[in-house]
Amino acid sequence: MQPLTFGDMASPFRLQASNQRLKTELQRLGQELASGKTADLRATTKGDLGNYAGLESVINALGAYHVAANEAALFTEAIQRSLETVQVHASEIGPALLIAGSTGEATLVQTAATDARSRFAAVVSVLNTKIADRAILSGTAIGADALAGSETMLADLQIAIAAETTAAGVAAAVDAWFDDTGGGFETSGYLGSTTDLAPFRLGPDEQGSLSVRGDDQNIRDVLKGFAMAALVSDGALAADHDERVALIGLSATQILSGDKALAELRAEVGTAEGQIETARTRNDAEVAALEMARSEIVRVDPYTAATDLQAAETQLQTLYTITARLSRLSLAEYL
Numbered sequence: 001m002q003p004l005t006f007g008d009m010a011s012p013f014r015l016q017a018s019n020q021r022l023k024t025e026l027q028r029l030g031q032e033l034a035s036g037k038t039a040d041l042r043a044t045t046k047g048d049l050g051n052y053a054g055l056e057s058v059i060n061a062l063g064a065y066h067v068a069a070n071e072a073a074l075f076t077e078a079i080q081r082s083l084e085t086v087q088v089h090a091s092e093i094g095p096a097l098l099i100a101g102s103t104g105e106a107t108l109v110q111t112a113a114t115d116a117r118s119r120f121a122a123v124v125s126v127l128n129t130k131i132a133d134r135a136i137l138s139g140t141a142i143g144a145d146a147l148a149g150s151e152t153m154l155a156d157l158q159i160a161i162a163a164e165t166t167a168a169g170v171a172a173a174v175d176a177w178f179d180d181t182g183g184g185f186e187t188s189g190y191l192g193s194t195t196d197l198a199p200f201r202l203g204p205d206e207q208g209s210l211s212v213r214g215d216d217q218n219i220r221d222v223l224k225g226f227a228m229a230a231l232v233s234d235g236a237l238a239a240d241h242d243e244r245v246a247l248i249g250l251s252a253t254q255i256l257s258g259d260k261a262l263a264e265l266r267a268e269v270g271t272a273e274g275q276i277e278t279a280r281t282r283n284d285a286e287v288a289a290l291e292m293a294r295s296e297i298v299r300v301d302p303y304t305a306a307t308d309l310q311a312a313e314t315q316l317q318t319l320y321t322i323t324a325r326l327s328r329l330s331l332a333e334y335l
Helices: 011-035 050-103 106-127 150-160 167-179 184-189 217-233 241-298 302-327
Strands: 200-203 206-208
Touching: 050 106, 050 200, 050 217, 050 241, 106 150, 106 217, 106 241, 150 167, 150 184, 150 217, 167 184, 167 217, 167 241, 200 241, 206 241, 217 241
Parallel strands: none
Antiparallel strands: 200 206
């Protein structure tokens, strides 16, 4: 059988094709040696991409859960910090109000009441905290503040207590404003939704929910105490010093009681934080395992890759030598 040969006119094109093929091979092998991953996944898997695609799909899904869990962690952390700030204000002003109510000294009463009024504004502000323009305590109404401003609520409360002449009467009116269904707090004090946020998806078969809103009873209870003291600062029961002192004492008791309730609420948030962190750890561990399995599919042996690269370089150098010699051939040299 006659061997297949190339004519002189075809030889340059054949050499050029070989040159391009070897350069492409060098580039591929260099990339594989540098990255440690195959450049031709289909060839490596012999066309069976099922396992790789399956791993890729699960890793991408877990990546989405990771984002959701991070968002949930950020949200719950913001709630925890807000409640902590409120609790700090309560634990600091409560004893001061209690002392003022015990001594009955007018200047001390007014000073503690004024401090409580300032802290009431700070508490309302921190409960209106937003994360990435999302209110943390407004339920599904994430674009709205959870609470009306402290001045707005105090103005409504001034109207509610206008006819009261005793500390007990003022305290009862404040209780009614905050607690009654359809009362002042529900109609103008709380601005958020009464629907909780949808649960956070933490994994394929797990979700975490957090039903803490600005209208939570524990939050209302501590707000009552601040509001009572703030009303004293604004002149409530100004005609009767003894009743003012009594109202300051009631506000101190209310705040200290609300402080304990806030601790329970923070424990609930802490439980949610623990669940989220557990889910994040588990998802991260699963992703690490799956990525290791995926890397085994695409991994190339560095020794083999280096050997093949050296062989390709040798072939390319040989091709350059042959090309150079052929380019010097002429009839004169042949003769």
